[in-house]
Amino acid sequence: MSVNEISIRIKQLQEEKNAIILAHYYTRPEVQDVADYLGDSLGLSRMAARTDARVIVFCGVHFMAETASIISPGKKVLVPALHAGCSLAESITGEDLVAWRLAHPGGVVVCYVNTSAAVKAHADYCCTSSNATRVVESIPAGRPVLFVPDKNLGAYINKVTGREMELWDGDCCVHERLPAALLLERLEEYPGAIALVHPESSGSSDDRVLYHPRVFIASTAGMIDHARRSSCRQYIVATELETIHELNKSAPGKEFIPALRTTICGQMKKITIERVLEALEKEQFEVRVPDETRERARRPIQRMLEVK
Ligand code: SF4
Numbered sequence: 001m002s003v004n005e006i007s008i009r010i011k012q013l014q015e016e017k018n019a020i021i022l023a024h025y026y027t028r029p030e031v032q033d034v035a036d037y038l039g040d041s042l043g044l045s046r047m048a049a050r051t052d053a054r055v056i057v058f059c060g061v062h063f064m065a066e067t068a069s070i071i072s073p074g075k076k077v078l079v080p081a082l083h084a085g086c087s088l089a090e091s092i093t094g095e096d097l098v099a100w101r102l103a104h105p106g107g108v109v110v111c112y113v114n115t116s117a118a119v120k121a122h123a124d125y126c127c128t129s130s131n132a133t134r135v136v137e138s139i140p141a142g143r144p145v146l147f148v149p150d151k152n153l154g155a156y157i158n159k160v161t162g163r164e165m166e167l168w169d170g171d172c173c174v175h176e177r178l179p180a181a182l183l184l185e186r187l188e189e190y191p192g193a194i195a196l197v198h199p200e201s202s203g204s205s206d207d208r209v210l211y212h213p214r215v216f217i218a219s220t221a222g223m224i225d226h227a228r229r230s231s232c233r234q235y236i237v238a239t240e241l242e243t244i245h246e247l248n249k250s251a252p253g254k255e256f257i258p259a260l261r262t263t264i265c266g267q268m269k270k271i272t273i274e275r276v277l278e279a280l281e282k283e284q285f286e287v288r289v290p291d292e293t294r295e296r297a298r299r300p301i302q303r304m305l306e307v308k
Helices: 003-017 029-034 041-050 062-071 094-103 132-137 151-161 180-189 220-229 243-250 273-282 291-306
Strands: 019-024 037-039 055-059 076-078 108-112 125-127 145-148 194-197 215-217 234-238 255-258
Touching: 003 019, 003 029, 003 273, 019 029, 019 041, 029 243, 029 273, 037 041, 041 055, 041 062, 041 291, 055 062, 055 273, 062 076, 062 291, 094 108, 094 145, 108 132, 125 132, 125 291, 132 151, 145 151, 180 194, 180 234, 194 220, 220 243, 234 243, 243 255
Parallel strands: 019 037, 019 055, 055 076, 108 125, 108 145, 194 215, 194 234, 234 255
Antiparallel strands: none
C-alpha cells in the first residue's frame, strides 16, 4: 500500500474505533501528517487529558504514552512501536530517587517529563521544557531541590531562575550534540538568522548563547510559535531535525537551516506509518501503568498540567 492508501485506511479505522492519533514533532513527516494533534510533551499530555476518544494511538516514545495512560486511565493507550525508548528517561530509576530522598530529608524532586512512570511516582513535581522554569519558580526558595534527569535543561533553568538545584547527570543523546561552540559557529555563518535553541541542548546554558541577541531558547512548540510570529526570514534550528517539517508548514516562505544534520532521534523514527496502521488494526501495543505507580505518579503530573 502507498502512504496515501495507508493514511486513508488509518482514518477509516479511527472512525470505526473512536480513536485519536497524537504525534510528537520528532516523528516521521508522514506520521505527523496523519495525526489529529501534533505537539511537544506538554501539548500531548494536555490533549491526552482532554480527549473523549476511546483509544489513543500515541506516536511518541514509551514514557510519553505512560504519561497519557496515567492521565487517562479509562482509555486504551497504544504505542505503534513497543521498543521506542529514550536515552534520557533510561538514565534514572525510581530507586535512585528513593536513595536521594533518604540523604536529603525535606528535599524536593522535580522531574522532567522524560522519565518513566516509576520515576514520576517518586517526584514532587513534573515539568516539560515548555513550563520547567515556571514549575521551578513555584517552589519556595531555600529548600534543597534535585532536578532529574536532564543536566542540560537543569543548568539552563538554574541560570534563568537563579536557583541552585542539584542536577542529575543525564542527557538526551540528540540535543547533547549541540554545544555552544557549534551554535556560535552557525550564528557567524548566517549573520541574518535567528537560532532557535532547545533548552536540552548542551550549549543552552552557556552565557555566549543564552545572552546572544539572535538566540531564542524555547521548547519545540515555543520555537514554532516564534518562527510563525517573528518577521525574521531565516532560522538556525537547534533541535531534532524533523521539527523542520512543522516549521515549514507553520511558517511558509521562511528558511530553516539545521544546526546539525545528525540531530535525529532514532527512537522516534521507529514509529512508521505502517506501524500506526497495525496498531489500530490489532489495537496493539497497549501501555498500562500498575495502579499503585499510577496513583503516585498522577500528583506530580497534575501539578505540571496546572502550571500554565
Ligand atoms: S529526542 Fe532525546 S529526549 Fe526526546 S525521545 Fe529522543 S532521546 Fe529522548
